[in-house]
Each structure stands twice: as C-alpha cells, then as structure tokens.
Amino acid sequence: METANAIEIRDLDVDYGSRRILSDINIDIRQGEIMVIMGGSGSGKSTLLRCILGLKKPSAGHIYMLGTDICHTSNKKLYGLREQIGVAFQGGALFTSMTVAENIQLPLREHTNLDENTIQIMTRIKLDMVNMLPYENLMPSELSGGMKKRAALARAIIMDPKLLFFDEPSAGLDPITSAELDELIVMLKESMKMTIVVVTHELESVFAIADRIAILGEGQLVQVGTPEEIKSSTDERVTGLLNRTPRKNNVDKDVHIERLTRDKE
Amino acid sequence: MIKAISNLGSYAIETIEQIGRTFNLLLIIAWKMCLPPYQIFPIIKQIYFIGARSLTVIIISGATIGMVLGLQFYNTLERFGSVGVLGSAVALSIIRELGPVMTALMVVGRAGSAICAELGIMRITEQVDALECMAIPPDKYLVAPKLIAGIVSVPLLNFVFNVVAIGGGYFVGVIMLGVGEGSYVNGMIDSVVWGDVRLGMVKSIIFGMLITLICCAKGFYLHLSQYGSQGAEGVSRATTDAVVISSVSVLFFDFLIGALMS
Numbered sequence: 001m002e003t004a005n006a007i008e009i010r011d012l013d014v015d016y017g018s019r020r021i022l023s024d025i026n027i028d029i030r031q032g033e034i035m036v037i038m039g040g041s042g043s044g045k046s047t048l049l050r051c052i053l054g055l056k057k058p059s060a061g062h063i064y065m066l067g068t069d070i071c072h073t074s075n076k077k078l079y080g081l082r083e084q085i086g087v088a089f090q091g092g093a094l095f096t097s098m099t100v101a102e103n104i105q106l107p108l109r110e111h112t113n114l115d116e117n118t119i120q121i122m123t124r125i126k127l128d129m130v131n132m133l134p135y136e137n138l139m140p141s142e143l144s145g146g147m148k149k150r151a152a153l154a155r156a157i158i159m160d161p162k163l164l165f166f167d168e169p170s171a172g173l174d175p176i177t178s179a180e181l182d183e184l185i186v187m188l189k190e191s192m193k194m195t196i197v198v199v200t201h202e203l204e205s206v207f208a209i210a211d212r213i214a215i216l217g218e219g220q221l222v223q224v225g226t227p228e229e230i231k232s233s234t235d236e237r238v239t240g241l242l243n244r245t246p247r248k249n250n251v252d253k254d255v256h257i258e259r260l261t262r263d264k265e
Numbered sequence: 266m267i268k269a270i271s272n273l274g275s276y277a278i279e280t281i282e283q284i285g286r287t288f289n290l291l292l293i294i295a296w297k298m299c300l301p302p303y304q305i306f307p308i309i310k311q312i313y314f315i316g317a318r319s320l321t322v323i324i325i326s327g328a329t330i331g332m333v334l335g336l337q338f339y340n341t342l343e344r345f346g347s348v349g350v351l352g353s354a355v356a357l358s359i360i361r362e363l364g365p366v367m368t369a370l371m372v373v374g375r376a377g378s379a380i381c382a383e384l385g386i387m388r389i390t391e392q393v394d395a396l397e398c399m400a401i402p403p404d405k406y407l408v409a410p411k412l413i414a415g416i417v418s419v420p421l422l423n424f425v426f427n428v429v430a431i432g433g434g435y436f437v438g439v440i441m442l443g444v445g446e447g448s449y450v451n452g453m454i455d456s457v458v459w460g461d462v463r464l465g466m467v468k469s470i471i472f473g474m475l476i477t478l479i480c481c482a483k484g485f486y487l488h489l490s491q492y493g494s495q496g497a498e499g500v501s502r503a504t505t506d507a508v509v510i511s512s513v514s515v516l517f518f519d520f521l522i523g524a525l526m527s
C-alpha cells in the first residue's frame with residue numbers, strides 16, 4: 001500500500017501505568033516533509049516518538065508507518081521497517097564500548113555485505129556531513145553533549161533511511177552548530193527526499209526547517225499546521241509557547257494551598 | 266495491615282513476573298541462536314571477559330581452598346589414624362561440591378555484577394532502544410554472547426579450580442605435613458570415579474548458565490522492574506540483587522542437583 005503519508009497516527013492513547021500521557025492523538029506526516037513536534041517539557045513528545053518507533057505499545061489507536069500498522073504487526077515486519085528508518089535519540093544513545101566510527105559503522109556491518117573500504121569511506125562521508133571527522137577515533141565518553149548529538153545523527157543517516165527521527169537536535173548546541181545542523185536537516189530532505197520528524201523547543205530552528213508543525217500540550221494535540229498557520233494561531237497554548245509567556249497559575253488560591261500542603265497517601 | 270498484605274502481594278507478583286521474564290529470555294535466546302547470522306567474535310570477546318579475566322581470582326581462591334581443606338582434613342583424619350585417605354577426601358569434596366560452587370560464586374562476583382551493570386546502563390541510556398531501532402535484536406546481540414560465554418567458561422574455570430585446589434591439598438598434605446605421596450595420589454585415583462566428575466561437570470554447566478542468565482536478565486529488563494525509574498541508583502540496586510539472587514540460586518541448585526543425581 002503506497003500512500004502520500006509516511007506516517008499516520010490515529011486515535012492514539014498512551015499510558016505509563018495508570019497515568020495517561022497522550023490522549024486521542026491524530027497526526028499525518030507526509031512523504032518528504034519535515035514535521036516538527038513542539039510542546040512544553042513533559043508534554044509527551046519523546047513518548048510519542050517512542051510509540052512511532054514501536055518501542056512503547058500504545059493503549060489504544062493505530063500508527064501506520066509506510067502503510068504498515070506497527071502496533072499490530074509481526075516482529076519480523078517491524079524489523080524490516082526499522083531498516084528503513086534512522087533515529088537520533090535525545091541523549092545520543094551511542095554505544096559506550098565503541099569508538100565514534102565503530103558506532104556509525106554498526107548498522108552497515110549488521111545489515112550489508114559491503115567491503116571494509118566502502119564502509120570506511122561511507123563513515124567518513126557521514127562524519128564529514130556533521131563536522132565530526134576529526135573525532136572519529138574518540139570514545140563517546142570523550143565527547144561533549146553537542147558532539148554526541150552530531151555523532152548520533154551521523155549514525156542515524158548512515159543507511160540513507162527513508163524516515164529520520166531526531167529528538168531535540170539543537171538543545172545544548174551553540175548557535176552556529178545549531179544553524180549548521182538545521183541546514184543539514186533541510187539538505188537531507190531536499191537531496192535525499194527523506195521524511196524527517198524533529199522534536200525541538202528551539203523556536204528559531206523550528207521556523208527555519210519546518211514544513212509543518214504539530215504542537216502537543218499536556219498530552220493532547222493542540223494544533224497541526226504550516227508555520228504560517230501556527231504563527232497566526234489564536235490558541236492560548238500555542239501563542240504561549242511561541243511568545244514564551246510563563247504559564248499562568250489560574251488555579252483557585254485555596255486549591256493551590258491544599259495541593260501544596262496535603263499529605264502524601 | 267491491609268497495606269502490608271497488598272505490598273506482599275505486589276512483591277510476590279513482581280517476583281513471579283521476573284522469574285517468568287528470565288526464563289522467557291532463555292527460550293528466546295535459545296530460539297534466536299538457531300537462526301543466522303551466527304556471531305563468533307562477540308562470543309570470544311565475552312569468553313575472554315568472563316573466563317580469562319577471572320582466571321587469577323580462580324587460581325588464588327582454588328589454591329587457598331585446597332590448602333585449607335588439606336589442613337582441616339589432616340587434623341580430623343589424624344585423630345582416626347587414617348591420614349592415608351587425605352587425597353580422596355580432598356579430591357572428592359573439591360570435585361563434587363566445592364569446585365563448582367566456589368567457581369560459580371567467584372564468577373558471580375567478578376563478572377556477573379559487571380554484566381548486570383553494563384546491561385542496566387545500556388538500558389537506561391537508551392542504547393538498547395537504539396539497537397532495536399537499527400533493527401539489531403538486542404537480546405541476540407547483547408545477551409546471547411554473554412550467555413554462551415558463561416556456559417563455556419564456568420566449566421573450564423571449574424576445571425582450573427579443581428586442578429589448583431587438589432595441588433594446594435597436595436602441597437599442604439604431602440610437602441608440609443608429610444603424608445606419603447603414593448597414598449595421596451593413589452588414594453585419589455582409586456576413589457574418584459566417573460560419576461563424581463560428571464556430577465561436577467553438570468553442576469558447573471548449569472551454574473554457568475544460571476548465573477549469567479540471572480545477571481543478564483536483571484540488567485536487560487531493568488526498565489520493567491521496580492528500579493526502572495531510579496537511574497544510576499536503580500542500576501546499583503539491580504546489580505546487588507543480581508549478585509544475591511544468583512549466589513543463592515547456586516547454593517540451592519547445588520543441593521537440588523546433588524539430591525537428584527546421587
């Protein structure tokens with residue numbers, strides 16, 4: 001089944017134990033677009049990403065990735081799909097027992113029969129793309145936070161995936177590196193026709209890269225739309241996120257005091 | 266009161282879940298190992314880590330235990346005037362009981378804790394998730410080589426332990442206390458039968474599997490346990506648990522196998 005949508009999320013509910021984290025999420029992500037997922041800290045962005053990647057089973061709903069319902073499919077199909085995606089995690093998730101270069105080569109070694117020379121060259125190309133070439137022989141523990149992020153991105157794109165997921169690419173990066181990374185993400189979309197899902201807080205990079213934006217607030221989908229639509233939104237939660245207005249404490253004073261003083265059960 | 270009962274209940278459920286997960290892991294790995302790709306190099310690396318790097322501690326503890334046994338048995342046997350059976354007494358207790366048990370306990374302390382901590386850290390830093398997302402099955406890639414290495418190395422270490430310990434008993438008995446060399450060696454050769462050696466081998470293979478399986482499962486399934494959300498502290502608690510549980514299981518299974526096989 002070939003559709004224009006790379007990912008379709010339908011009526012998704014997600015819980016951790018008895019806590020509802022996401023409820024009734026519906027998002028379509030089109031082939032070849034950059035979809036940015038925004039939302040306050042703890043609003044469930046990483047959780048949504050984990051569901052799309054099949055790492056967390058939702059309590060209800062469906063997620064179709066490239067036409068396959070990943071919540072109700074065999075492990076084998078899921079692994080087949082995963083060979084076509086690349087993921088850069090929030091903390092990098094580099095393997096601490098391998099050098100940067102070995103980390104990046106791992107998918108190639110596991111899934112292809114390329115000869116050593118080709119693997120080396122491909123590694124260098126991807127490392128060069130993220131400006132990490134001088135550091136290929138360092139261990140992950142010797143890298144700074146931003147360098148880990150860039151190495152993780154290089155590992156995510158080593159197999160030239162159809163779909164790329166990137167959790168918080170620019171958090172903790174200096175403005176120049178951050179701008180370079182934005183440029184790289186746009187370049188990946190344009191030259192390799194990748195569909196890219198980016199989770200981020202940085203407003204500047206959001207508007208530099210996004211084709212469309214989805215905004216999450218307290219477990220609900222607040223709005224999905226183009227950057228223009230989002231900018232002209234009148235929803236308080238959207239404008240609050242864009243204009244950096246602090247959350248208002250519109251709880252009743254007595255309730256607030258009760259919350260602070262009540263005993264733990 | 267009700268709270269205490271409910272705590273007990275949830276503790277029991279968690280324990281049973283953990284046992285189930287652990288054996289499930291064993292079955293999954295046994296199944297996945299039959300499917301390609303077969304990986305030899307990671308297994309060798311783990312055998313080096315679990316086996317070769319434990320050699321020093323095994324040799325030292327083996328020599329010490331052998332010498333202590335030689336001394337103790339000599340004192341006891343002397344009262345009955347039968348120091349001639351010193352060789353058999355030392356060899357039988359080492360081969361049947363102390364060799365497998367002590368080797369397993371040493372490996373738990375030396376390698377089991379490290380395995381559990383390593384997998385636990387990989388779990389909480391999303392390295393296991395990253396493997397999943399690269400379509401590399403983490404159980405096969407991370408756990409299977411450790412498990413095979415455990416099953417291979419523990420019996421080999423047990424063999425080394427036995428040799429060194431019997432040598433230690435020889436040193437104390439024959440060289441220091443003057444028991445006749447002939448009676449030590451011949452008594453040993455006459456009394457140790459194939460059944461004793463087989464019992465020791467079966468024990469150490471089962472122990473090797475048991476301790477690596479428990480330590481792997483504790484770390485690999487860290488996120489599902491009650492320590493899952495405690496970060497570094499969770500890893501340290503899970504590691505402590507893994508060491509305690511695998512040591513106790515070794516002692517329990519030692520009794521069980523002994524009772525069933527003799």
Ligand SMILES: Nc1ncnc2c1ncn2[C@@H]1O[C@H](COP(=O)(O)OP(=O)(O)OP(=O)(O)O)[C@@H](O)[C@H]1O
Binds near residue numbers: 021045
């Ligand atoms: N393993 C877990 N167990 C229980 N609750 C969790 C777990 N992981 C996340 N949560 C909860 O899910 C909610 C959403 O978390 P999530 O990590 O998705 O937020 P986020 O939007 O990515 O935040 P950030 O921008 O800080 O990364 C939080 O309230 C968090 O407490």
Ligand SMILES: [Mg+2]
Binds near residue numbers: 045046047090167
């Ligand atoms: Mg997050």
